[in-house]
Amino acid sequence: MQYPDNGGYMIAAYVVAAVVVLVYAVSLFVRLRKVAR
């Protein structure tokens, strides 16, 4: 089967989403650690 060749966009989107989620998760973790000592 012939697909449009746009896998690059897909990879970019998945990477961006993962980075945002992980950065936010880490930021929450760090802030919680700081306030809880």
Next chain:
Amino acid sequence: MPPAEPVLAAREVTRRFGHRRVLSGVSLQLVPGEALLLVGPNGAGKTTLLRVLAGLLRASGGRVERRGQVGMVAHASMLYDALTARENLRFFARLHGGASGGRVDPLLERMGLSARADERVGAFSRGMTQRLAIARALLPDPEILLLDEPLTGLDDASSEQVLAVLGELRARGRALVIASHQLAELMGVVTAVGFLTRGELRAVEPTAGRDVAAITARYREVTSRA
């Protein structure tokens, strides 16, 4: 004669700003013709207590009961610098409605401001602004008058004028609460003194038969208690 009904009563009033507890469990009551002087170190909660009593601040806990109109003189004049003295009073008189419109000119006269009634407030001295602020507070002929440091920044003449007006108001059966450091000047006006420290009203005692020195000593004693 039956004891007079209180016009102003605070019961267990608490006020917090965020986490800071500024007032805790303050109770007091005033009948007509009483004048309470609130003394206490800076930051004791005097201004906050007056604002809560006036209804400008909500109490975080407890209740405030007012029977009658409240007039207030605070640090800030509550006046518009761009308007003249007369315009300021007319504006607030219109908001109050009733007979207060007719009191504008007599109050200007009483506070010694008639001659400069048509000048802008922005150009007034501290003493004139303060006298005008008192006139504004008296517009609705309030049963309860709250004053925050009414004598600060006034020269002797202005001071005497203000004291005379306050004495007259008390004699006419108005209830007064005055927060001030100027105990000596106000001795002739007030009937009771309340010691406010760290948001607590430690004691309220009559001034009759005591002199400044005795009250000052008592103030030290009460406020030094932990």
Next chain:
Amino acid sequence: MTREKAETLARRGTLLTSVALVALAAVYLRALMFTPVERFQGPAQKIFYVHAPAAWSGLLAFAVTGLLSVLYLWLRDRKVDLVAAASAEVGLAFSVIMLTTGPLWGKPVWGTWWTWDARLTSTLFIFLLFVGYQVLRGAILDPETRARYSSVIGILGLVLVPFIHMTVYLFRTLHPDPVVMKPGSPALPGDMLVTLLTSFGVFTLLYLGFLAQRYALGVLRDLKEEEASRAVS
């Protein structure tokens, strides 16, 4: 809330977030490796499996903030405000995903990075509104005033969204745009649907985990401030 309770909540939130992150990895694996490629849109269609659930979590977060704002003005309970604020911040994180993966999907599929359709425009403005919400919170020191003012913005925002939607709808009907394929309109085949629904579940879980953590953080900061102010006086 006591410190112990807040710390327990923080731990549970962290646990929930960790579980959701592992599940997200599983969703990634399933979406990328085991879900068939859509014939017309190609691999880019798979962006949809993260974009739509992230958008859902983001909008859910803002709706929660809006509704809690109404509740705050009614109950005046500081905890309500802290949850609303927590939800707003979490919503911003999801919005960033929504607003970046959206164009990455739009470019190959629609042929344009951005189009001013009702959905995109509304979400953009909701995002901007909540940036304003955060900035406003940062500019007020008194917690009680902060809570009241941000509630006002939350409520106004809640009411504004349908108006923006309507505005764009009217704008579009006057200027018909190139045919846009609406995502989600064709019925997805079974495999894809399962991936999508799983992802929705995982992102909801992630929202709840973040929310619990962020709320616990708010409570803990609050308690710390309280301790500090007690130490002073």
Next chain:
Amino acid sequence: MRDALRAAWTIAGKDLAIEWRTKTALVSSLTFAVLVLAVLYFARDPTAVGAVDIAPGALWVTFTFAAMIGLNRAFLLERENRAMDGIMLAPVSPQAVFFGKLAANLVFVGTVELVSLPLFILFYDVPIVRGLPALVGITAMATLAFVAVGTLLSSMVVRTRFAELMLPLLLLPFLVPPVVGAVQATARILADRPLSEVEGWLKLLAAFDIVFVTLSTFLFEATLEE
């Protein structure tokens, strides 16, 4: 109800009297409006885009940004000497205060619009004769919408840090429905098309007015200090 209207009228009159006396905000808003109109005229490629094509957008960018200057100062007046406390001590409902401030802001923004509209017609050489009443009507509807929300927000931002930056940030999202609607309607009017073509926009504007004036009126109380 009658008391509330009288209080609102009094407050609006006071604001306008002060504005008339100082004129700083009015003069800066008007100058700003003229500047924006002039600058936007050149913000196009004259060989490709006619002035009349960007005219509706230019008009509404001018109106809203000039209005922002007026809105920013609307509550500074009350903040200066805490005059708002004086108003709240009078028997006046928060709703009446809001209506008073709203009315004054509407007159202010209306004046700026009234002066910049002829300039706009002159600068952009727009063919408008029959459409003028319709344009005025649209302007009134859209102005009411964003001034109502702007008045509410202005009451909050004066109590925050960076007030001047905060107002545009918070207000701009709320400008989308009224301004887009107004631009669309203005474009039809300038093209001499019947208003029935923009019936949807008129309904949207009307709904926005009703919903946000009501909402702002009741949320105003939450923006006051308590």
